[in-house]
Amino acid sequence: MxxxxxxxxxxxxxxxxxxxxxxxxxxxxxxxxxxxxxxSALLLLSSPGTFEQIGAYWNYLQxxxxxxxxxxxxxxxxxxxxxxxxxxxxxxxIAIVLGALRLLARTLWETLIHLRNAIPEDAPEGYxxxxxxxxxxxxRKIAVNQNYHQFLKATFGAAAAFVPPAAQPYAQxxxxxxxxxxxxxxxxxxxxxxxxxxxxxxxxxxxxxxxxNPAFAREVARIGALEAALSLSPPxxxxxALVAILSAVDFAFLRAVVPAxxxxxxxxxxxxxxxxxxxxxxxxxxxxxxxxARRFQNIPNRVVQMDxxxxxxxxxxxxxxxxxxxxxxxxxxxxxxxAAAARLRLVAGWSLYGVGMxxxxxxxxxxxxxxxxxxxxxxxxxAFLPPALAMLYLFASHRFRRAxxxxxxxxxxLYRVQRFRSLFAFIRLRGTQHxxxxxxxxxDSDSVETSTQVTHPEFLAEVWAGTVEAEVGDLDxxxxxxxxxxxxxxxxxxxxxxxxxxxxxxxRVEMVGVNLDNKDLQDVVRGNVxxxxxxxxxxxxxRRQAAFEAALTGPLAPxxxxxxxxxxxxxxxxxxxxxxxxxxxxxxxxxxGQKLETEEA
Numbered sequence: 157m158x159x160x161x162x163x164x165x166x167x168x169x170x171x172x173x174x175x176x177x178x179x180x181x182x183x184x185x186x187x188x189x190x191x192x193x194x195x196s197a198l199l200l201l202s203s204p205g206t207f208e209q210i211g212a213y214w215n216y217l218q219x220x221x222x223x224x225x226x227x228x229x230x231x232x233x234x235x236x237x238x239x240x241x242x243x244x245x246x247x248x249x250i251a252i253v254l255g256a257l258r259l260l261a262r263t264l265w266e267t268l269i270h271l272r273n274a275i276p277e278d279a280p281e282g283y284x285x286x287x288x289x290x291x292x293x294x295x296r297k298i299a300v301n302q303n304y305h306q307f308l309k310a311t312f313g314a315a316a317a318f319v320p321p322a323a324q325p326y327a328q329x330x331x332x333x334x335x336x337x338x339x340x341x342x343x344x345x346x347x348x349x350x351x352x353x354x355x356x357x358x359x360x361x362x363x364x365x366x367x368x369n370p371a372f373a374r375e376v377a378r379i380g381a382l383e384a385a386l387s388l389s390p391p392x393x394x395x396x397a398l399v400a401i402l403s404a405v406d407f408a409f410l411r412a413v414v415p416a417x418x419x420x421x422x423x424x425x426x427x428x429x430x431x432x433x434x435x436x437x438x439x440x441x442x443x444x445x446x447x448x449a450r451r452f453q454n455i456p457n458r459v460v461q462m463d464x465x466x467x468x469x470x471x472x473x474x475x476x477x478x479x480x481x482x483x484x485x486x487x488x489x490x491x492x493x494x495a496a497a498a499r500l501r502l503v504a505g506w507s508l509y510g511v512g513m514x515x516x517x518x519x520x521x522x523x524x525x526x527x528x529x530x531x532x533x534x535x536x537x538x539a540f541l542p543p544a545l546a547m548l549y550l551f552a553s554h555r556f557r558r559a560x561x562x563x564x565x566x567x568x569x570l571y572r573v574q575r576f577r578s579l580f581a582f583i584r585l586r587g588t589q590h591x592x593x594x595x596x597x598x599x600d601s602d603s604v605e606t607s608t609q610v611t612h613p614e615f616l617a618e619v620w621a622g623t624v625e626a627e628v629g630d631l632d633x634x635x636x637x638x639x640x641x642x643x644x645x646x647x648x649x650x651x652x653x654x655x656x657x658x659x660x661x662x663x664r665v666e667m668v669g670v671n672l673d674n675k676d677l678q679d680v681v682r683g684n685v686x687x688x689x690x691x692x693x694x695x696x697x698x699r700r701q702a703a704f705e706a707a708l709t710g711p712l713a714p715x716x717x718x719x720x721x722x723x724x725x726x727x728x729x730x731x732x733x734x735x736x737x738x739x740x741x742x743x744x745x746x747x748x749g750q751k752l753e754t755e756e757a
Contacts, residue, residue, distance in 0.1 A: 171499065172571040176267055179506035180260055186510060187256045190517030194249065197521055201246065210239075241543040248520040248550050252513055255557060259509070280487055280576055283626065284634040286460055290482065290582050292640055293620045298421045305331035312414045321636035322573040322629040323413040323494050326501075326566050330406035337403050344399060348392045351548075387541055391548035394515065398508075398555055405504045405563070412497035419639040423622035424647060426654045431614045432661040436585055439660045440479045443583065446656035447483050450649065455486040477613070479585040483653060484624075487576035487635075493627065494570050502567025509560030516553030520546050572630045575638065579649040580624040583657065587615025617657050621650035 191198070200206050217235065221228040283289050292298045300317040304324075308316035308331045319327045333340075432439065444459045451457045460482040492498065590612045623643045626635035731745040731752065744751055 171495065172502070172568070173267065175499070175502050175506070176263055179502075180263055182506070182510060183256055183260060183513070186513050186517070187253065187260075190252060190513065193518060194521050197245065198249065201242070237543050241546050244543060244546040244550055245520055248516045248546075248553065251550075251554065251557075252516045256513060259561075279631045280574065280626075280628050281632065281634045282458070282460070284636055286482065289580065289624065289626075289637050289640075290480075292421060292637060293423045293580065293582050293622055293624075294425075296421055296423055296640075298419070298637070298639065304328065305335065307331040307335040308410070308414070312410070315415050315418055318415050318419055319413050320493055320573070320575075320627060320638065322627055323497065323570060326570070327410060327413055330409050334403060334406050334410075337399070340399055341396070344392070344396055348389075348396075351392065352388060388545055388548060391515075391545065391552045394549075394552045395555060398552070398559065401504075401508070402559055405500065409497050409500055412500060413494055421640055422642040423620050423640055424642050424650050425618065425620040426650060427616060427618040428654075428658075429615070430617050430658070430661045431612065433612060434660075435611045436477055436479055436587075436589055436613045436615065439585065439657065440481050440583075442660055443481060443653070443656055444483060446660070447581075447653055450485070450652055452486040452488070457486070458482075458484040460484075476588050477585070477615075479583075481583040483581045483583070485579040485649070487578035487626070490575040490577050490625070492571070492573050493575050494573050498567050498570035498573070500567075501563045501570060505560045505563030505565075505567055507560070508556050508563060512553045512556030512558075512560060515549055515556060519549045520553070569629065573627055574631065575625060575627040576635065577623060577625050579621065579646055580640070581619060581621040581649055581653050583653065584618045585613075585615045585657075586618075587613060589613040589615075617654075617661075619650060619654045619657065621646045621653070 213235065217228065217231055221231060288299055304316055304319070305328055308319075308327065316327075440461065444457065447457055462480040462482075622640040623646045624640050625638040627638055628635050731750055742752055
């Protein structure tokens with residue numbers, strides 16, 4: 157597309173490109189910072205000597221500490237707790253580092269592909285449901301989505317049914333999450349109560365002493381019950397904050413995509429009963445050529461032809477038909493109607509992913525394995541609190557990063573939405589078409605054969621026109637109808653196309669004349685008429701021959717008869733009933749008995 161109208165149309169929006177590049181830069185910086193922050197733990201974890209030390213310490217406990225049950229229980233409890241923390245840290249690093257690298261590689265690759273791919277010449281595609289557009293144009297009633305979530309209906313009223321087609325799946329998901337918000341909050345509160353209450357209960361001295369051996373009870377009870385419960389509250393608070401953030405983002409997204417007012421649906425139409433002297437298909441086939449005079453710049457109009465005819469039983473019968481034709485001027489881009497919602501989703505997605513990286517990269521290590529790399533004999537309160545805290549941080553990190561990926565995907569998809577506006581006309585011809593065929597000179601020995609077919613359709617011509625707005629989720633996908641309106645341009649489009657229909661109907665068939673002043677042509681015509689009369693005994697043709705001769709110059713000359721290969725007839729007389737030759741003096745035909753008219757008569 158060379159027109160400057162399409163300069164702003166691109167596979168990759170500039171706003172999306174800037175957001176991607178800035179977000180990738182931030183993620184890359186975070187990834188480097190996490191690696192630097194955890195470098196000592198990563199080096200020790202990747203060193204073979206670390207696992208040798210773990211194995212040696214295990215052997216030490218089994219061989220030297222078995223004789224001291226209390227000390228053995230304390231050290232074994234710490235050892236197991238540190239191993240759990242070590243595994244949690246390893247999972248966090250694998251998930252964060254590999255996930256970030258995968259995200260960066262995918263984003264940069266998609267950016268490169270989108271920058272290299274050109275806009276297709278036939279952008280945008282046709283309509284997903286052309287019949288829906290025609291129905292909306294003719295009935296002035298748009299088919300709306302009746303299956304939208306009740307939360308949308310209760311919050312935004314009837315306008316919720318007119319969410320742009322490309323945003324409808326994401327609006328349904330946001331409404332579903334907001335509707336279940338109270339349930340999710342209650343669920344997190346119950347989970348928090350169970351975790352914190354369980355920790356508080358386990359750290360009560362009388363409970364531990366009655367449930368566990370003294371060594372384990374002493375190791376767990378190094379910290380007070382209330383302090384132990386409060387130490388696990390930060391990750392739970394993070395999870396509750398995530399629910400609140402996602403709810404706020406979802407509600408802001410719905411406010412951005414639900415239209416503030418109901419779209420107006422209107423069109424204009426003209427109708428007239430017409431007749432023509434040509435096949436209705438000729439009118440339908442020539443209309444697109446006529447409309448090309450009103451096309452946009454040098455881009456051809458789009459045409460969809462749909463016609464149906466009730467076939468005639470014979471060529472002379474009348475057949476009913478209904479011809480339908482769509483002519484649309486080249487759709488012009490209007491921009492992205494959900495750009496603000498796309499930007500909100502995308503920024504929220506990258507931000508949530510960054511928070512998840514920070515939680516997993518900077519909080520799991522101190523909670524999980526700091527004491528492990530400082531030595532397993534370090535006196536720390538409640539050996540199982542650090543790995544439990546690390547696992548909660550890892551879970552919170554996973555939830556943040558998962559939510560971020562979902563919002564990123566939604567933002568990317570919404571950024572690719574494009575809305576187009578076009579002039580749309582629907583033409584319908586309904587009526588009957590009569591056909592008749594006349595053939596002359598069909599006999600085997602005739603030297604001339606002529607035939608003609610007369611077609612006469614009578615029909616109701618109806619034309620609807622309007623300015624159509626439609627959108628696509630991507631330039632390679634079909635369009636979905638948004639609304640139809642009446643504008644000055646659509647009025648001109650309507651009157652122009654209806655005028656073309658009238659012009660084509662007024663065009664009459666030009667009759668081809670034969671100049672009978674030519675003497676040779678007269679000889680041929682006379683000869684064919686007489687031969688047909690003699691072979692078939694057709695009295696009508698005999699009368700035509702007699703009338704033809706009287707209209708010309710009189711009886712045929714002998715040379716003309718011989719040239720036309722007409723059998724010589726004595727006195728040149730024919731029976732007007734059977735067409736057979738008869739003598740000049742005969743009063744009755746020898747073949748059929750018909751009384752012959754005398755010359756005096």
